[in-house]
Amino acid sequence: MRTIISPALMIAGCLTASTVLAGGKPELIVLAPDYFASEWGPGPRIESGFESRCGCDLRFVTGDLLSRLRLDGGAGADVVIGLSTDQTAAARATGLFAPHGLNLSVLTLPVAWTDPDFVPFNWGETAFVYDRTRLPDPPDSLQALIDAPDDLKIVIQDPRTSASGLALVLWVDAIHGDGAAEVWRRLRPKILTVTPGWSESYGLFTAGEADMVMSYTTSPAYHLIAEKDDTKRAAIFPEGHYFMAELVGRLTSSDQPELAGQFMDYVLSEDFQKMIPTANWSYPAVMFEGALPPEFAALARPEKTLFLPEAQVEARRETAIATWRKEMTE
Known part of the structure; x- marks a missing residue:
């Protein structure tokens, strides 16, 4: 007889196991879309960049973001990245997101953005x-x-x-x-x-x-x-x-709130934003000098x-x- 395990328990089990495998380092769990962690997606470069400064392990768990949030409330994750601007109301309705507390005046979007929970990291x-x-x-x-x-x-x-x-x-x-x-x-x-x-x-x-x-x-x-x-x-x-932007938000249930906050800061950093044009093939949310390759012109x-x-x-x-x-x- 085949034992059927609920998706929520499977996800939670994977996240728990990853904490054990972290080898003593604090681990940041980031929920992301499927494309994000592929070799051609932005995930590997972001992971390398953040780990070089945080002294931690960053791990992406991929899938349909809203479905996972509704299914298990994040199942031990700390941050969600890759929600679109058309999903903010549905994501906010879960009650799972904490205010980001970041200074959004640095954003260089073609539209005004003042959302207290979600931060754009790219746009197009x-x-x-x-x-x-x-x-x-x-x-x-x-x-x-x-x-x-x-x-x-x-x-x-x-x-x-x-x-x-x-x-x-x-x-x-x-x-x-x-x-x-x-x-x-x-x-x-x-x-x-x-x-x-x-x-x-x-x-x-x-x-x-x-x-x-x-x-x-x-x-x-x-x-x-x-x-x-x-x-x-x-x-x-x-x-x-x-207009569309992809967003990042931190979860209230995170057991690594300080590390999650550091990641939110990193999203608006020059290092992160300069990855976006050729890692995500979109415009960065903060236009640092030299951020865009000349081909974008x-x-x-x-x-x-x-x-x-x-x-x-x-x-x-x-x-x-x-x-x-x-x-x-x-």
Whole structure:
């Protein structure tokens, strides 16, 4: 007979075991998205940078952040990193986060940020990315994309499982409001597929399966820097582009509150922030001198940034998703 162990106990058991394995050093447990701790994610560089100054062991535990917080309240973790700006209300509702107490005046975001619990460590704006060799004349506005022939093929992400997918439906909702259903009705023939997450969509795009992919204005920086490829571009729309940041917060249940506080300080440090452009392929939340590689200067930037405060996101989220789902499935 197979013994069934609850996910909460499995997570708690892993965290307890890691404390024993820390070899006498204090250990900081950081909950993060799956991509974070991969070899191509920012986790390894952050881990190395923080451990070099804290005299501790930092360990990432990855997965769906909100699901884990709701399931087991963090299960011994100290810090959560990688929540999006569209998740703050849901995360705050868990009652698990402690005020960060940091000076946010150092932030260099295109929007005001005064949240007492969550600190941005990077930011970007959503955009449809294309390959100029395959699509030399891309849509130059959201309306032009809506009006484009149906043989233009785009790939997007599911807003129920993807932060970028949720940002897309909120972006459309912010611009078109009650007219969003008509937008999705007209876009549907152009949508090649809807993937659970960003990586699947972007892989289809880079494989040549689609003309455009829902991504970020900073995505072409990866191709410029890592691949020396200047063919990928972000289509810039005059209607404005949706702002997103990834956030970090410390948990009230942490048994290493001082170490968690040190990590929060580290997030806004020059060392951490200078990693972000090439470790997370996004803009740093604090723009230190020399933080951006010169290739970032070639990136197109929108003139208008759209940002929905938490209350507006919560007021519109379910309607925006329901409208999208109805038009995608009927």
